[in-house]
Amino acid sequence: MSQAPSRGAAKVAGDRELYDRYMPLVRRIAMRTIRTLPSSLTFDDILSAGWVGMAEALQRRTGEMEEEHFEAYASYRVRGAILDYLRVLDPLSRKLRGASRRITEAASELTQRLGRTPNEDEMSSELGLSLPAYQELLTEISDAGFARLEISAIAEPADLDPSPELQTSRAELVDSIATAIDELPERLRLVLGLHYQEECSLREIGEVLGVTESRVCQLHAEAVHLIRARLERRAAPRPRI
Secondary structure, three states: OOOOOOHHHHHHHOOHHHHHHHHHHHHHHHHHHHOOOOOOOOHHHHHHHHHHHHHHHHHHOOOOOOHHHHHHHHHHHHHHHHHHHHHHHOHHHHHHHHHHHHHHHHHHHHHHHHOOOOOHHHHHHHOOOOHHHHHHHHHHHHHOOOOOOOOOOOOOOHHHOOOHHHHHHHHHHHHHHHHHHHOOOHHHHHHHHHHHHOOOOHHHHHHHHOOOHHHHHHHHHHHHHHHHHHHHHHHOOOOOO
């Protein structure tokens, strides 16, 4: 269950006119969020948590706040309420999410330092782990649902009527992901190609590569983190010279 809103926010949450007006925004944020989470979490739970944040934002809205500024503020409150809900929900998921974040950061730092994609030995050393411990961590992160190839901004429902600016942003994201995949080692590119283009199961990919399904799971998780690192480095502001 999601957290309960304050008394004032609860009154706002029950206003049908406000609900009809702002629920589409909450739904968009919830839809983007649910794609990054384990399948054990339901969309309705995430949506409910997000509406708590919207109700709190509506309660705190000042009369001078323009609609555009309010939507930006409300989006922040909605995402915050969802994150609060997730933090309370599962301490183990919080731990693995942090580990996933550290792997992405290590991949980014190593890529910059080496001028190429790091290998598993270099990644495990950077994280202060043995190679078997690093591989086991990748398995745990994957099992928890934190190693998905996420392009959620592309897959918005058609009825949301994306603006030309949003369509351009999605196209740029597709290009960035394609470039990041091209920069991966051949074996990792093969894993992603077989899984997402040929729709092979991890077991089937293991048969092609001559490795176990568990090992394919690790390779897939590693590839996803390397792609994230590449994307985040491209998105980061460059220092002025």
